[in-house]
Amino acid sequence: APPAGPAPKLADGSPDLSGVWTGFGSNAGDISKALKAGSEVSMLPWAAEKMKTLKSQDDPQANCMPSGVPRGNPYPWRFVREGDHLYVLYEGNIHSFRQIFLDGRPHPEDPDPTWWGHSVGKWEGNTLVVDTVGFNDKFWLDYLGHPHTEKLHTVERYTRTDLNTLQIEVTIDDPGAYTKPFTT
Numbered sequence: 001a002p003p004a005g006p007a008p009k010l011a012d013g014s015p016d017l018s019g020v021w022t023g024f025g026s027n028a029g030d031i032s033k034a035l036k037a038g039s040e041v042s043m044l045p046w047a048a049e050k051m052k053t054l055k056s057q058d059d060p061q062a063n064c065m066p067s068g069v070p071r072g073n074p075y076p077w078r079f080v081r082e083g084d085h086l087y088v089l090y091e092g093n094i095h096s097f098r099q100i101f102l103d104g105r106p107h108p109e110d111p112d113p114t115w116w117g118h119s120v121g122k123w124e125g126n127t128l129v130v131d132t133v134g135f136n137d138k139f140w141l142d143y144l145g146h147p148h149t150e151k152l153h154t155v156e157r158y159t160r161t162d163l164n165t166l167q168i169e170v171t172i173d174d175p176g177a178y179t180k181p182f183t184t
Helices: 045-053
Strands: 077-082 085-090 097-101 118-124 127-133 153-162 165-173
Touching: none
Parallel strands: 097 118
Antiparallel strands: 077 085, 085 097, 118 127, 127 153, 153 165
């Protein structure tokens, strides 16, 4: 049996998110099957039409490109904290990483769009809240090809409830592709 116990804490009292995690890919297949109660995926007409034309071989992740948020990675991944930076290291696919700034900085006014966007994080009690903007429009939100635009804004909430459990909630807001935000 795996070891059990409470969620560990760092010296500053914040939750220790280190270790190897799996399961972030739970949204990877179809985001509409992982929705929080009361949420729905409501696409704008252009996004729904585009999704109908996509083929699995066109999937950027299948072509060795980063998978983006909320898709994350169906392979193991880990958080590594170094001072005011938190890094997410993805072990699968192209072995990519993303950085989350924990120093209170704002997002840049005009971020240069990237695969992982510009992420800032803060603690709300035992929950790490990661706010990300500045995504490019190249990755899919899931294997089905739910699209997005450069207006994509995500808010991830990570709560380590015990030694072996990390709860993840992601709110997706993209007024360029969806009629309203939704949460997985």
